[in-house]
Each structure stands twice: as structure tokens, then as C-alpha cells.
Amino acid sequence: MRLSRAFLPTLKETPAEAQIASHRLMLRAGMIRQTSAGIYAWLPLGLRVLRNIERIVREEQDRAGAQEILMPTIQPAELWRESGRYDDYGKEMLRIRDRHDREMLFGPTNEEMVTDLFKSFAKSYRDLPRSLYHIQWKFRDEVRPRFGVMRGREFLMKDAYSFDLTPEGARHSYHQMFVAYLRTFARMGLKAIPMRADTGPIGGDLSHEFIILAETGESQVFLHRDLLDYDPLSEAPDYNSDLSPQVEFWTRRYAATEDLHDEAAWNAVPEAERVSARGIEVGHIFYFGTKYSKAMGLQVSGPDGAMVTPEMGSYGVGVSRLVAAAIEANHDENGIKWPDAIAPFKLAILNLKVGDAACDALCEQILAAFPDDAVYDDRGERAGVKFADADLLGYPWQVVVGPRGAAAGKVELKRRATGEREELSLEDALQKLRG
Amino acid sequence: MRLSRAFLPTLKETPAEAQIASHRLMLRAGMIRQTSAGIYAWLPLGLRVLRNIERIVREEQDRAGAQEILMPTIQPAELWRESGRYDDYGKEMLRIRDRHDREMLFGPTNEEMVTDLFKSFAKSYRDLPRSLYHIQWKFRDEVRPRFGVMRGREFLMKDAYSFDLTPEGARHSYHQMFVAYLRTFARMGLKAIPMRADTGPIGGDLSHEFIILAETGESQVFLHRDLLDYDPLSEAPDYNSDLSPQVEFWTRRYAATEDLHDEAAWNAVPEAERVSARGIEVGHIFYFGTKYSKAMGLQVSGPDGAMVTPEMGSYGVGVSRLVAAAIEANHDENGIKWPDAIAPFKLAILNLKVGDAACDALCEQILAAFPDDAVYDDRGERAGVKFADADLLGYPWQVVVGPRGAAAGKVELKRRATGEREELSLEDALQKLRG
Structure with a gap:
């Protein structure tokens, strides 16, 4: 699911009526x-x-x-x-x-x-x-x-x-x-x-x-x-x-x-x-x-x-x-930190530089590997907005694709529940996500 | 789904209010x-x-x-x-x-x-x-x-x-x-x-x-x-x-x-x-x-x-x-003659002699091959009742298991839509149903 075409609207402010x-x-x-x-x-x-x-x-x-x-x-x-x-x-x-x-x-x-x-x-x-x-x-x-x-x-x-x-x-x-x-x-x-x-x-x-x-x-x-x-x-x-x-x-x-x-x-x-x-x-x-x-x-x-x-x-x-x-x-x-079994999507793909050929290609590969389980943040937003939204929405995994890593075929994998991050080759990242 | 334990009640008479x-x-x-x-x-x-x-x-x-x-x-x-x-x-x-x-x-x-x-x-x-x-x-x-x-x-x-x-x-x-x-x-x-x-x-x-x-x-x-x-x-x-x-x-x-x-x-x-x-x-x-x-x-x-x-x-x-x-x-x-894609179950297994070892064994094998897609008529009813119910409920396939065929490892396959029947070995029947 590409965020640029999705109906997944987030709010910047918390409505006043919500107490819990x-x-x-x-x-x-x-x-x-x-x-x-x-x-x-x-x-x-x-x-x-x-x-x-x-x-x-x-x-x-x-x-x-x-x-x-x-x-x-x-x-x-x-x-x-x-x-x-x-x-x-x-x-x-x-x-x-x-x-x-x-x-x-x-x-x-x-x-x-x-x-x-x-x-x-x-x-x-x-x-x-x-x-x-x-x-x-x-x-x-x-x-x-x-x-x-x-x-x-x-x-x-x-x-x-x-x-x-x-x-x-x-x-x-x-x-x-x-x-x-x-x-x-x-x-x-x-x-x-x-x-x-x-x-x-x-x-x-x-x-x-x-x-x-x-x-x-x-x-x-x-x-x-x-x-x-x-x-x-x-x-x-x-x-x-x-x-x-x-x-x-x-x-x-x-x-x-x-x-x-x-x-x-x-x-x-x-x-x-x-x-x-x-x-x-x-x-x-x-x-x-x-x-x-x-x-x-x-x-x-x-x-x-x-x-x-x-x-x-x-x-x-x-x-x-x-x-x-x-x-x-x-x-x-x-x-949110969704338990895997009920998460709306298993992973979010954060493209930190939409338009960069290496970033775009890597993100498309990941999306193709998880056509039903991935949200692809392909919006023209700042990296900070994408990080904050992914944390807010609580997908169990975030795959961060930036221009420096992408040039070397690498991505960063973040586990939302623990905050753990590691840099991995695309192949290793996909294997870990499948496993 | 075993009919003996299912909640699949059929009516013998047509309620008067139904016009179509x-x-x-x-x-x-x-x-x-x-x-x-x-x-x-x-x-x-x-x-x-x-x-x-x-x-x-x-x-x-x-x-x-x-x-x-x-x-x-x-x-x-x-x-x-x-x-x-x-x-x-x-x-x-x-x-x-x-x-x-x-x-x-x-x-x-x-x-x-x-x-x-x-x-x-x-x-x-x-x-x-x-x-x-x-x-x-x-x-x-x-x-x-x-x-x-x-x-x-x-x-x-x-x-x-x-x-x-x-x-x-x-x-x-x-x-x-x-x-x-x-x-x-x-x-x-x-x-x-x-x-x-x-x-x-x-x-x-x-x-x-x-x-x-x-x-x-x-x-x-x-x-x-x-x-x-x-x-x-x-x-x-x-x-x-x-x-x-x-x-x-x-x-x-x-x-x-x-x-x-x-x-x-x-x-x-x-x-x-x-x-x-x-x-x-x-x-x-x-x-x-x-x-x-x-x-x-x-x-x-x-x-x-x-x-x-x-x-x-x-x-x-x-x-x-x-x-x-x-x-x-x-x-x-x-x-009813359900189109395959929307049928409630793909097949009904009609055991014509519940208690007959060969019949029971054959039926269990077929049920095990289609655990979610088969209704097994294991009730102690007459063959005529089972035939009539299977026709009424309209499962696309009926697999009829009688004592004579079962002794020879054979079943009869009936296609509800066309009425075609053929006697087949268990293996051939399963292959046809899977295909």
C-alpha cells in the first residue's frame, strides 16, 4: 500500500475529547x-x-x-x-x-x-x-x-x-x-x-x-x-x-x-x-x-x-x-507498538529520499516482496515526519531506506517494540522480515 | 464438517410464505x-x-x-x-x-x-x-x-x-x-x-x-x-x-x-x-x-x-x-446447483452405510483430504434422504460411498450441475476433485 495513494490520514494534534x-x-x-x-x-x-x-x-x-x-x-x-x-x-x-x-x-x-x-x-x-x-x-x-x-x-x-x-x-x-x-x-x-x-x-x-x-x-x-x-x-x-x-x-x-x-x-x-x-x-x-x-x-x-x-x-x-x-x-x-499477529501491516518502508533512483528501486523491491503486508511511505515529506508517523502507527518493523545506504544496497531495519536497529543488506533484511 | 455434529438443519416441507x-x-x-x-x-x-x-x-x-x-x-x-x-x-x-x-x-x-x-x-x-x-x-x-x-x-x-x-x-x-x-x-x-x-x-x-x-x-x-x-x-x-x-x-x-x-x-x-x-x-x-x-x-x-x-x-x-x-x-x-466459487462446501461425502468399516474408512480419507471444503453425511439416515439433501443443498460435487464400491476401493462421483456420474478409484476421485 503506497501512502501517496492511501486513505490513511494521521492527525498532528490530539483531539481534546480523548482521555485515555x-x-x-x-x-x-x-x-x-x-x-x-x-x-x-x-x-x-x-x-x-x-x-x-x-x-x-x-x-x-x-x-x-x-x-x-x-x-x-x-x-x-x-x-x-x-x-x-x-x-x-x-x-x-x-x-x-x-x-x-x-x-x-x-x-x-x-x-x-x-x-x-x-x-x-x-x-x-x-x-x-x-x-x-x-x-x-x-x-x-x-x-x-x-x-x-x-x-x-x-x-x-x-x-x-x-x-x-x-x-x-x-x-x-x-x-x-x-x-x-x-x-x-x-x-x-x-x-x-x-x-x-x-x-x-x-x-x-x-x-x-x-x-x-x-x-x-x-x-x-x-x-x-x-x-x-x-x-x-x-x-x-x-x-x-x-x-x-x-x-x-x-x-x-x-x-x-x-x-x-x-x-x-x-x-x-x-x-x-x-x-x-x-x-x-x-x-x-x-x-x-x-x-x-x-x-x-x-x-x-x-x-x-x-x-x-x-x-x-x-x-x-x-x-x-x-x-x-x-x-x-x-x-x-x-x-502504538502492535503485536505482530494483529498489526495492520507488518512493516513500513520509509523512503527518505523519494526521487533518488537507488532509494526508489530498493523500496519497490521490498514492497514487491510484501505486497499485502507493507505500507510504503512514498510521500514527499521530511524524514522526521515519516519516522514519527511510523512510530505512531506502530508497525512491528520499519525498513528505513536512505540515499547513502541505498547506494551500497543497504537498509536499516528497526523493530518498533524494542527500538533495536541494524543495518543490513537488502537480502538479509528481507530474510529477517520473512522469518 | 460432520453432519452428525453440524447445525445444518433442513426442512422437509416448504414454508407456505415463500413465493419464489x-x-x-x-x-x-x-x-x-x-x-x-x-x-x-x-x-x-x-x-x-x-x-x-x-x-x-x-x-x-x-x-x-x-x-x-x-x-x-x-x-x-x-x-x-x-x-x-x-x-x-x-x-x-x-x-x-x-x-x-x-x-x-x-x-x-x-x-x-x-x-x-x-x-x-x-x-x-x-x-x-x-x-x-x-x-x-x-x-x-x-x-x-x-x-x-x-x-x-x-x-x-x-x-x-x-x-x-x-x-x-x-x-x-x-x-x-x-x-x-x-x-x-x-x-x-x-x-x-x-x-x-x-x-x-x-x-x-x-x-x-x-x-x-x-x-x-x-x-x-x-x-x-x-x-x-x-x-x-x-x-x-x-x-x-x-x-x-x-x-x-x-x-x-x-x-x-x-x-x-x-x-x-x-x-x-x-x-x-x-x-x-x-x-x-x-x-x-x-x-x-x-x-x-x-x-x-x-x-x-x-x-x-x-x-x-x-x-x-x-x-x-x-x-x-x-x-x-x-x-x-x-x-x-x-x-440448488451452486456455482463452484460461492458454494458453501465444494463436496458432500455420502456414506451409504455408516458403520461399514470400508465405507467409514474411505469417507474419513476423503474428509481428511478436504478438511474445510467437505460436508460428511455420517448421519444414520437412509440413502434416499442423503441423496435428496445433497441435491437440495447443491454442493457442486457428491462423492457417494456405498459398501459394494468401498470393498473394491471405489466411489461414485456426481457433478450436481450436470447430473454426470462416474465410478472412480479413490485416488482418481481425489485427483479430479482437486483439479
Whole structure:
């Protein structure tokens, strides 16, 4: 992608309304633009990150055996009357009347709709277990939306729903998602810790939040050091096996948000193992039994012919929120430091002297080697502007091509995360970037 | 994907409300389910087709130089007051008031928002030309939604917008999309003919509809036979070159919908070259000059310092509608016949005797060879049910594995589109499927 022809607008000044680092950086980097309070358009750079995150979420949901569907954004109010949540939900629900004066709403979540959907197809125990998920825009009419896409009104969420014949089956489905979430966030280069959570308005008796650690996080969290050191990608899970041992590794060690913090239990953790940090919630999973299946009349015939009300759980990942959370966890005073797996482009090619034949030729060669993964800064701007923009936008690698080096066939490679630089021949640089 | 564990529910009976073939077949094949009038949930099979179509649209937009963004579904009413369309749009616009009683709406299209967005970044002629597109859910509150996703209320559309300094530039952008659209539909295995169209409420003086030919199409169309015979994929376009010759091939030959049909011009076409057919609109492109840029105050500084109001065009593809249109153009009395490029799965493996060791082993080998592209019918159903379902769901290939053939290491390969069958060794069958 050539910057001279791209729609990747950066801002020199930070808009006054942005209070947190990710919001400031996303606006300055031209990733998003607010179109109404708490509602954003995603510009090309931001959209690429959003799609990378979405792809990882999807791959890990598929791997865990969940099946993708897509429910609409607009839901009928009747569904929410059946569950009793239509009145409970309050003003956060965006209520709508269509041209025939029918009561509709912009879905904030989908327990009701997926239960109704599943009901129309599942007839027998042979149709269970199933986990269904979708990745769709949701709306929550926050009274004071702020912090950019961290707490927007229209936001992209992955929500999955499990249907099981028995509580034991439902617990296994819960464990599958628990493990899938650990892998999902780890693949994004993020350290996420599951913490026991309140179930809130979803209901149920088992729930975990997944919290990304970030110095600028929204809330205080407390955890055992073991949980920081473990790498969820160190082994590939067999989702058909009993996943209790993996889950127990996480749940038997102390980990709590401020809300559920228990001083006595905390003090029982050896002092050297205690980690107190800031965190951002990016996922939330719930097991709530028959709360929705019962209210909405979902039943299947069991192996013995008797009707059974399936056990359900729901599992959310804040896809658009993760873009901001990843920045909170990966930035410095100069800008964003994207983890490789979610970076909008893998590298930026900085041509310090556009028009110099050697510089231009070298840059074109690099661009040709990474046609989809490189941004080529071919603008007629000063070197300082190009350096600052590349640091701000946070591409994992910068390839700096200046006239002196280019004459000798050399480029400078900079790793954004560490600041390390080295001068390399074009060949060695390409090999390193491929590796 | 093993059918025994999949969420791919088929219906034995056709729901009474479905009046057209694609609607009936999509419901029976378990591709969609209505959740409110004119609003649908996409089940796994339908979603796979939708994503295939979306991917082809995206690839061809990118190839033509358009850049992807993503605008939100909910828009502020003020934007539409600026263009004057807020009152014009009538009851098809889904109007919403948020908790602070601000007037919002669910976007039916995005001319206003993209113009406003572009305005905040484009300052100079160097920021032009640019084409931006997004693929997002839209809402049009049809008074009597029907025909399934062919005329739904919530629907997925790709809409692109071009910004140019001059009318000549804008015409080139229009030609780029014209050619990109021809390629887009051809890649889906669909015959699409551009036809001069009225500009309607979008405004402007140049517009074409792209019409898919299908016996069960919604409207009568008239065209020169040359247009049927030409393959848009026969040459790769250079989008930076003058595309007028390609566009003129299409525009200088007769092609018109009923609305713009001109008997005199039609009669001037040699009788043997006249084709009268049924068609379905799947794309619509517009050049409307400065209608929105002027109304919304979009200006950039020109090369001579004077301010210039950019020339704009907009370009829509009905992504969700295309799923239905593709079925209208590709089905028979037994079900769907998916074109290869958009099929939900490339092949279905029909195990006629689940539990037979040879059958099971052969089926597993085929599934392992196509882990993402095969549906394995491992259900304990009769052969007749499996044949009927595979025909209904329209996978391009069926691999039939029965006990007699399996014992000899043979399978039967059936091509859904033509009905051709042949008995082959496993190896030959795999090679043919790969080829």
C-alpha cells in the first residue's frame, strides 16, 4: 500500500475529547473517526486491525467446535418479553418502532434470539451438544459514552451460546470456551487472565471475566504470579477430552478484580507470588443453566423419550474493544507498538529520499516482496515526519531506506517494540522480515 | 464438517410464505431463518455462501484500487438534513431516538456519512482521487417485505464512493467500478449485464444497473446477444489505463430493463441478435457530480490554489441479495446447483452405510483430504434422504460411498450441475476433485 495513494490520514494534534491513551492514539493514527457520540467509523488502518482480531477469534471458535451463524442487528421486542428482560434492560437498550409501529430493538446481546432459533431446529437429544456463535455489531445506549471504542455505543462483539443435555455437558462446553479464550488472547500477543466474576443481568451461577493486563487499565486486579508465567499456547488442547485440569490450573490460583477481591484469601498467597496490576475486561463467559431455555420453551426429547430442557451458557468477546485494549497494553510516548499477529501491516518502508533512483528501486523491491503486508511511505515529506508517523502507527518493523545506504544496497531495519536497529543488506533484511 | 455434529438443519416441507424459488430453497436448505418480517438470521450454510460472495466483492474492489473502511449502522439525522434527504426518504428510513432523544437512523445508504468523513481528512488535490468502500448491514423499512433475502429489510450491501477532482476523473472512477463489477459477478459464476438506468433518489446523470439473468427473474430485460457471449474474465484489466473501450463494448450494444426499454432502438437490433430474458438487479452504480459534496461543503484546494468541489459517484452491490439471485439462476426441481466459487462446501461425502468399516474408512480419507471444503453425511439416515439433501443443498460435487464400491476401493462421483456420474478409484476421485 503506497501512502501517496492511501486513505490513511494521521492527525498532528490530539483531539481534546480523548482521555485515555488508546483513544488518543486511535484518533491520531487515523484508525477511527467518531460519527455520533460513542459511534465510530473505522478507517482502513483501524479496520485491518479489527479484521485481524476477528479472524483470530473466529479461528479459535471454530477450533473449539463452535459453529458460526449470523443473527441480525434488529430484534423483535416480543422475544425479550418472553425472557422477561425487555423491561429489565432499561435505557441501555435502543428501542425502535418500525413503520407499522411494531416494537423492535437493536440487539445488545442475543440469548433470546439464539434460544428461539435453536428451538425451531433442535428436536432430540441427538441435536445436542451444539455451540453457535456470531460476530455482529451490537448497541448499548450508554448514558455517557467515552474512551473511544473501549466503551462505544455501537460495538462489535463475538457471542457464543452452548446447548447441552446435562449440567456436566454444559460444564464441558464452558471449559471448551474457557480454553479457547486463553488461546484467543494469547495469539493476539496479549496476556489475559480469567477471573471469577459476578453473573449480573445474564444470570447463572458460574462466570469468568478475561482481563488483559495493561498499566493504563480501567480497574485494579490481583493475581498469583504463576498465572502470569504460563503460556496458553504451549500445548494444543484436545477439545473432546476432559479440560478440567487446564481450567483448574487457572481457577485454583488467586485471581480477582476489585469487585470480588477477598483480602483474607489474598493474604494467604505468599507475598512474593502476589501481583497487583491494572486490567481491562475483554471477555466474559457465563453458565446459566436453563434460565433462557425454560423461559422460552426450548425442549428436546431425551434418550428415554422424556422431554429435557437444555442447559445453556453464553460467551462474549469484545472484538472492537480489543483493538483499544491491545493499544493500552502496547504503546509508549511515541505511539502504538502492535503485536505482530494483529498489526495492520507488518512493516513500513520509509523512503527518505523519494526521487533518488537507488532509494526508489530498493523500496519497490521490498514492497514487491510484501505486497499485502507493507505500507510504503512514498510521500514527499521530511524524514522526521515519516519516522514519527511510523512510530505512531506502530508497525512491528520499519525498513528505513536512505540515499547513502541505498547506494551500497543497504537498509536499516528497526523493530518498533524494542527500538533495536541494524543495518543490513537488502537480502538479509528481507530474510529477517520473512522469518 | 460432520453432519452428525453440524447445525445444518433442513426442512422437509416448504414454508407456505415463500413465493419464489430462492426463498423456498434457502428455507428448506436451512440457510436462513426469519426472525421478524423481512429480517433473517443466517445459519452456517447460508453464512458460508454470504462470506464467499463478500470475499469476491472485496477482492475485486481492492483490485480496482478502492480502499475498505467500515461505517457504523446508526447515523445521526443531522447529516441527512444537510443533504436534504432526511425528509425526502420517507417511511423506508428506520428512524430512531436514543435515550437523550437525539434523532438517529439505521443507514439505508451512506452518501452523506462518507462525504462528511472524507471532508474531515481531504484538504488538497493531492488527496484525490480516492475510492472508499464498506460492506455493512443496511436497513430499508419496506412496507411489505417478501421474497426472503431478495427484498429483506436488513440486508448486507457493499457500497463504494469515489472522489475526484474533475468530471473526467470521475468518469474514470466510474469506469473502474463498471469493469470491477463485471469481473465480480463473473467470478461468482453469474452472467451479469450492465443496463443504463434511472438515477432515482441518489441523483446524477449517469447510472447503470447490473442485472443477473435468471428464468425466474423479477423483471423483463432486453439485450444484444454479443453481451451474453463475452467473458469479462478473458482479460485482466489495467485499472490505471483508459477503460473506455471495455465500457463501450457494453454500452454501445442494446441492453435495457423494461423501464427504459425503447422499442425503436430495439427494432434496430437484427432480430437474430435480440435476446429477451428475465433478470434480477444485483448492482447499481451512479455518477452524480457534486450533489453531495456541494450540499455538505466538501472542498479541497486545487493545484492553482483555488478551492474545488470534488466530483463523486456511488456504487452498490447487494451482497445478501446475491445469495438469492445466484439460486434463482442456478437451481432445478431438486434444489440448488451452486456455482463452484460461492458454494458453501465444494463436496458432500455420502456414506451409504455408516458403520461399514470400508465405507467409514474411505469417507474419513476423503474428509481428511478436504478438511474445510467437505460436508460428511455420517448421519444414520437412509440413502434416499442423503441423496435428496445433497441435491437440495447443491454442493457442486457428491462423492457417494456405498459398501459394494468401498470393498473394491471405489466411489461414485456426481457433478450436481450436470447430473454426470462416474465410478472412480479413490485416488482418481481425489485427483479430479482437486483439479
